[in-house]
Amino acid sequence: MPETSAEIVAVGSELLLGQHVDTNSAWISSRLAEVGVDVYRHTTVGDNVGRMVEALHQACGRARTVIVTGGLGPTADDLTRVAVARLAGAQLQRHDEIVAYLRDHFRRGGRQMPASNLLQADIPAGARVLEPVGTAPGFAIDVDGSTVWCVPGVPREMTVMVTRDIIPALQRLGAAAATVSRVVRTSGMAESAVDEACAEVTRRLEAMGNPTLAFLASRGETRVRLTAKAADREAALALLDPLVDELVEVLGANVVGLDDEGVEWAVARQLRRLALTLAVAESVTGGGVGARLVTVPGASDWFAGSLVTYATEAKMRLAGVDPSLLESCGPVSQATAVALAEGARARLAADVGLSVVGVAGPTTQGGQPVGLTWVATALPDGSSEASSRRLPARSRPDVQEFAVSMALDFLRRQLAELS
């Protein structure tokens, strides 16, 4: 059994009923890959002590490190503490310092601790406690030569414990290799067109075997993922970074961003570069364009604000759109989109205006089909541009999310041409 092998066990009947998608296992796996730990299996079991013990016993027989997520809450169906105690042949012991922490946690929140939370202070004897993030402490215990790490299923709490406690411990174990990925994100090209544009790089990498390259398509964006294995993260990045530069060159203006940074980061960089401020007018998206923009730290340096002119009346009242224009062209039209972009720019005294109008569904609007979307920009020189597309999304939130991406990508392309 290799020293750096790991398995992940997700616990929760809601996962087996298909009511939740397990995103924890993928997140943990990507962190383990970064420090060179190979994950050979993910297992999901329900809230059943017998089946949990069976799955954990098998996992410990195959891997040195077993990470369990979920089942650490305060309710009767939170059974990870009980199952791991049984697996390890240990008793549950109540930890006074955890009880004190929990009482204090509730007191600070202005509430009294319900009695059931005391269960969260019960930890298998011999386990090392991982400091809670919310109310659930994690713990780690050795079982037959493997270490079983138990962390909450709540992603916000799980990610802290994995980062703070598990990854450093595995690094100390001497996991020497790293698997690192970088991603080039594009929009406005079909997956097969991106594939063809990258053919020369693909051929070269296939001959070498490392790094590897993959194409992933989703709602209007195609991502190219490069993955390298090397002695450590720095060595892997040294293999990847020149390839990222090459792909950015090849894919040109279609590149939206790199790695975790979506089109809103590209817009932010362009506005900073040009020292311009932005105002938005949104209709179909209800505020989604602004919401995406303000996820970028420091947005207040370049984002003035938005007019969410959802009702037709609001388009006139907030953005000063001419009622006769709305009457003749309709709310989902080139003319209205341009008038909104110009109105946002003027009313918020910003350098650039961006607008989006469309039909989110479920029904058509004034004869316009579901998915039809107009975006427009109003630029510092007084000029404006507009573009329309019938988005291929299926549901109302889908159309809205796609329309946000379309508006931001349209703005990105406009800003790229300014100097």
Next chain:
Amino acid sequence: MPETSAEIVAVGSELLLGQHVDTNSAWISSRLAEVGVDVYRHTTVGDNVGRMVEALHQACGRARTVIVTGGLGPTADDLTRVAVARLAGAQLQRHDEIVAYLRDHFRRGGRQMPASNLLQADIPAGARVLEPVGTAPGFAIDVDGSTVWCVPGVPREMTVMVTRDIIPALQRLGAAAATVSRVVRTSGMAESAVDEACAEVTRRLEAMGNPTLAFLASRGETRVRLTAKAADREAALALLDPLVDELVEVLGANVVGLDDEGVEWAVARQLRRLALTLAVAESVTGGGVGARLVTVPGASDWFAGSLVTYATEAKMRLAGVDPSLLESCGPVSQATAVALAEGARARLAADVGLSVVGVAGPTTQGGQPVGLTWVATALPDGSSEASSRRLPARSRPDVQEFAVSMALDFLRRQLAELS
């Protein structure tokens, strides 16, 4: 081994590297639950024949039905055909009719078939072929009394085969029952407090064994899930619906919504009931409150629009907030939140105003800590209310998403008191 037990095995190294989240297993599980098939385990393995055979062998030892997704593509790392042949002790046989289908498939797309696609016509001897949706045929084969179903990992192809081939076959097997869940969503209560409030119902259900009850906590919301097994969907709902009513009664004003409907649906219902229109002023959330509201169909009947006053300047310019008030109290304060709610209500000529201001981070703002959030409402009678909380979220998008929920829940509680 019960006749109606199933396990799902997802195949793909990209899943174990954490580069993809496995959504197939949850989707298949929810379809199986609908026809009364119990799923006791999900397993994910990489593109490795030995580990695939081991996992499949174990799954066949526990469940009558094993569904494998992934590994049916045309490339060298698509190994499900090989692994299942080895598991069943069968040879791979090339199917001429699949070869003909593939050639025709590529011809219709105007391309020549790459030689590697021939691998997709190799099926273990004795298996029943499932007609391809894209290029990959699925297949089903009996192994030691269990049936192993292999379908592609591409969701669009997988969903067709599961719906067309697997579900009807399981229904013929006599899986006569349905598993149905309903969810009661709450906010403003700790998970353990919800648990305690439901204790009487929990005790009763535990004695009966069906339906079952579970508690799920996530960012400011605790959901109570009731799951019933019965002869069909209608019979299951007949068990669940009175319990849902009972929990709604017990949890009172903390109930946000039922099933898939979040707090924005409750707000929409209240506004319709009261025949009131809403205007929003948002700062920290950048438009996220409006974006959540407009996911509800027909939002234009009650949602006027929002002022996204992100820059301090915009708070004065768009919402008419008094500069001296901003100066003395700061942008994240009760006074500013109330002034924004009143400004939105006035500027958009709406009946109700809602506002949210806060510190999204990553750094503190004017001495205010990250996560501090003020929400306020301005009501038709001219009164206003405000509330603050330091949100326990860790990242900037986390704070923003939590702040959206906090604002909507505050409004929901205010509206519930109007008549």
